[in-house]
Amino acid sequence: MGTFDLKEILSVTLILFSVIDILGSIPIVINLRKKVGHIESEKATLAAGVLMILFLFLGKSILNLFGIGVEDFAIAGALIIFALGAEMILGIELFKPDPEASGGASIVPIAFPLIAGAGTLTTILTLKAEFAQINIGIGIIINLIIVYVVLKSTTWLERKLGKTGLDVLRRIFGIILLSIAIKIFKSALFSGEMI
Template sequence: MFDLKQILSVTLILFSVIDILGSIPIVVNLRKKVGHIQSEKATLAAGFLMILFLLVGKSILNLFGIGVEDFAIAGALIIFALGAEMILGIELFKPDPEASSGASIVPIAFPLIAGAGTLTTILTLKSEYTQANIAVGIVINLVIVYGVLKSTNWLERKLGKTGLDVLRRIFGIILLSIAIKIFKGALFSGEMI
């Protein structure tokens, strides 16, 4: 039932798509806006979304008459907005002081961790790998995500303000590039990351 090679492949594919290391500047920036990010809540919400999509993703989209490409474009637009915010120093996602825990779900759990690229990749992986091996790959990635989210304070201290500013701009450009790639793939060839 479980195949170590499949699990390793799924884990590496999802790790590159989730790109939690690249999201560190976004998480630090959001934490500065809202005060506290609930790592457990963000990880569990992202895990729920990923497992739900693994089990019934295509059916859910079909129920609403949404194609995978439509879903990917919507996620790409949110990722694009986050990237623009990082590069230009503007504030598109305004914090709600009465719902500071909401930042753990949006935009961290969705779309940063379990975004359109991740969820679409999970749907795509089902054609090559067994559901059980994909689920194990998801869980391994969630453990990594949780570790990184819990370490952002330490990483921020090590990098300093200048290091974080440089990283934020670099990863802002990377996010814009990923958003454009997802957008173009969905529009023109139906291929995702």
């Protein structure tokens, strides 16, 4: 269970990529950049990484402190992930970033809650029930590299993909998220295998 597994790393990477939805967040990042001038990609990526790694190792302890079971958290997380997926497919905005956080725009809202938001942290904790910690850690690092590259090249991506391309990507990842949410919900509700 605690061994390096390429299939697990790929699964974790794809799941987190769908939840983080950095490509779908490009319009928000572009809008923020226009408002505050410059987004510090390194700072945002590092802050998000620290949050995700901390939650990977201490998430269960934090829940125990509040007397919440992993199953309860997983069900709540599945509902959040479902809402994120619905938001992406239907083109509605349920989770609103705070555009007025000018000075720290790299941390809030980009690092948190855009990259390492409730959906991402919930997913990381839920993944621990199915995948080895080392593989989740590697999946997080791969996603942080992707996030950094995307943040650095938002202008180029905006030109290349266009509005239609970004909309198609959002909807594809929205369907993936809905499927993940249903799977998490079912396994948390009907199996006692969650750690």
